[in-house]
Amino acid sequence: MPTERRPLNLTLLGWGLTVPVLLLSAIGLACIHVTDRSGVAGADGAAAQTSGADEGWLPRVYHAVGPLTTRQIVYMLTGAGLMLLVLRPSYQKLGRYAYPFYCLAVLLLALLVLDGVLDRFHLPGLPFVPVLRNTRRWIDLGPLRFQPSEFMKLAFVLALARYLRFRSSYRRWRGLVPPFLLTIVPMFLILFQPDLGTLLMLLPVLFSMLFVAGARLRHLALVVVLGGALMPAFYLWGMKDYQRARIEVLFKQGTQDKSWQMDEGYQLRQSKTALGTGGWTGQGYGEGIFVQYDGLLPEEHNDFIFAIIGHQWGLVGGLLVIVAYSVIVLLGLEVATVTNDPFGRLLAIGVVVMIVAQALLNICMTIGLAPITGMPLPFVSAGGSSLWANFLALGLLVNVAQRRPLLIAHAPFEYGDEE
């Protein structure tokens, strides 16, 4: 029997993971609610949409809570439902579907690319692929709209873990090819959306999973060095102007040249100002100009929600968020340690890195340490796909924690570092 219920303390370890996640979700919900202005008077003095006084209590509550907030609550509840759903079957059973799941996600991404190709040749596009802000990231099935790339990340973690679990081939150069192929295919498809942030998120997952699986350090280091050496060429020829400008902004922000605040740096200037005016303890919940006026901070409940947190609760609030992610990392790595099933171990590492890398990149871009790419803050930002994918990932993590380790097994990934 491969799996069995585990002792209580390990179950507790798994469920302990939900504590920081709930905290982050609550913070996110509070920030989304306070900046939820749809139907409220904006900074331009636009007339408020009147919520009819004669309506029943349900619409009134809906208006009081706010449409965006309500939607986020629904996403959270369904997300939590999905999480509970993936808890029931053992993660090893789910792992058998890793490749089909991966193929499905690739197929969905390919559909987005296909729509772009059709458009290039002036053919009618696919009806369920909306073009938003000149990007093709969503699949729209009427009531259900989601981003395939979010689920791709999860499918990628599953597939990679599945591939690496019993092998040691990746300790040779040739054996590294399949894992990299598994990564490059979705990266290539996401490049066409385009969504640079999500695309780059696959790399830390790949490297960390190979790393803990025992790939040779010199191989990984060489790949990193080669990739780094290619960066200048990519910067010069592979990037669009606006992408280059976003990188240049990072180097201009500390200098006397204030022109960076005008165009590409506008968002960064606003987010840093929101954070800077927060100070130690912040302006207070619902206080501060960035909360009270619409339009000052773009993407305030999405990519830049961390600035709203810092604006309202100051350095303390930011610290709390970082601590919450640290707890997820701590407990997640603990889960990886206590299981001795190679698949579970890799899955746990992949999920943790997937969540924490996103969080790090999001925070870094908010504070001017990384170029601005559309990247939600996991569990905090508004948005269904990201939330569902993260809750599913969390479910897998808890699932791993809840299964008893194999009693008789070879300890996986023990190669000794430098032989």
Place this chain on the structure above:
Amino acid sequence: MAWSQSAGTVACARGLDDKDVMFRRRLTWFWILLTALALVILARLAQIQVWQQAQYEELAARILTRPTRYIRAPRGTVFDRKGRPLLGDAPSSDISIHYAVLAGREEYLLGVARALRKRGEYAAEMRLRDVAEDLRGKIGAMWQRLSELTGLSAAEFTARAAECRERVDRIRRSVQQRSPTVRRIPEEDHLLPLLEDVDDETALKVQLELEGYPWLRVAPGSRRVAHQADALVHVLGRLGAASPELIAADPLHADELRGLRPGDRCGVCGVERLGEPALRGARGRIVEDVGRNILERTDPVRGRDVYLTIDLELQQYVLARLQEAVEACTYPAGGAAVVIDVPSREIRALVSVPAYSFERFNSEYDALRRDTKYLPLTFRAVAAEYPPGSICKAICLVGGLSEGVITPQTTIECKGHLLPDKPNQFRCWIYNQHPGVTHGPQDAESAVRNSCNIYFFTVGQMLGAARLCEWFARFGLGRTTGTGLIEESGGIVPTEEWLTRNAGRRFLPADAWNFAIGQGELTCTPLQAANVAATIAAGSWGPVRLAYDGSGQALGAPPAPAAALDEEAVRTLRRGMWRVVNERGGTASDARLDYPGYELCGKTGSAQTVARTLTWRYTCEWPDGQREEIVAATEEDALAGFGDEKPRIVGHRAAERYPALLEGETLPAHAWFMGFVQPATTPRGRAPTGRVYAISVIIEFGGSGGRVAAPVARQIAEYLLEQER
């Protein structure tokens, strides 16, 4: 580390902790990396939120403030000397358009599309780019409809749109010159004035039909309206866009509220320009926060009024008489007349013919500009330079007497020509008209009365050209009179230096003869001629005045000190000028006043001149040496017919002239008269007191000053006296 000394129960249960060496070590590295990253982030957060907090508070205050809005200040009114309003602001409507539409900026359209879709004007399931495509179609239809509603051609709108866009692009270029990294300037998100002074009906139509589009706005503005002031069209001038040059030259340039800014309208000529500092006022300012709460509000201050010294009724009368006189000429071309109140040196009338109406200026500007035959846009009274002809003899006489080269009794005999052996050169006008007839011996007074050329040739020769020119300058020729009008010309009084530079020669003996009778390089304006008459009447030169602001401060040049003349010499001249008009046989005896108690003194002039060239025959040469001739009004017109490759102009000569003379006809001279009205009780030759007016009249190609210009002066004088009785 949590996992390396992992919870005892777990580790023991598995009994695997001795085997997980590599895995744990690698996790430790992993943890170290993440901790380091977290620390970097924390440090950065602390930098922003703690160390730089004050700096960001300041930035937030700026972000919170919207760009300052300005409110146009009403411009002051221009009145005539009796308080009749001539030019004032009247309400009208302006139509403005968003720059992004002119520049075809895609993201603006998408933004509008999103807003309209959100507002429910488009179905929610429509794609934004489809909505934007639809909007693009609406913009095209909008231009069409605007053209129909306003009656302006589509081409006109294209030109205006290009002009608006160019204005913003110019500002951006100048901004980028200072800070090259700026990509977008605030003006690119502004509504720009596309049409100003739209009448109410059109504005309402546009508002009803088109204002649903956020990129178009009909807003109340104001326009400048003239009240029955067409007679003053040259004097009042007009408004125009504040050019970079005007802005740079504006003394209030640095003042945020009073200084000119790009996009403003300001006086570009005439009194509008002269009175600009007074008329402009101070714009209002509104500073709002992002919630549209007003943080600071300064109301606009209306400009001060300006009062002209001109009398509208007199101006209208003079214009009518002058028009009649010009039209009566064989070759009507134009003319000018000026009336100055001598004691105050205020201009009472400043008339140029042909004039045009304010309305015509707006509707037929191009035709007016291209009219080289009548040159209606020329403000002749102050800007046209004419050879002064015989009116200069008055100055020559004062010069000769003051310098002592002659006395009033010195007699010079007129033999019809100056040089005994050359009867065809330097002749007297009487000898020209009636061969063999001469004036005989002439003293100072009779020489003025008869305008004897031989007498003044001789006096000029005695003085010498250089000294003569100094005397012209003492009477105010060669420099402006002090009105401050931008159009005003100083005329030419040659000096040694001027001749070297412009004619490549020094003074010649013949210059003294020519200048003495007002020919040669010498030129003056009708305003200067009137001021010469005023100078003679008053006995001293003084600057003239055209306008005062509300506080009584004169506009224009600072007052120059009056320069007194030798009174004895001027008395002789005045007696001569009295005889010109009031004695039988005087050159202007036709102009004797028929008005009790007043008399006119003056000096006529018939200034020989050249015909006006209407078109030129340009010789053009192609690079291959081939030549061709083109007839056109200007070089620019001549080359306009060619494409990008243009020939070089190597020469030109007059093609069509005006007046085009018939065979055997001689070119009529410009008819001049200058003089002054004085009370009849004034002792002969004394400086008159009481009501004294100086008048100058010129009628281009009018012929004899005495017969053509002097009667106009008489009519003006009689009207003046009657009106002011």
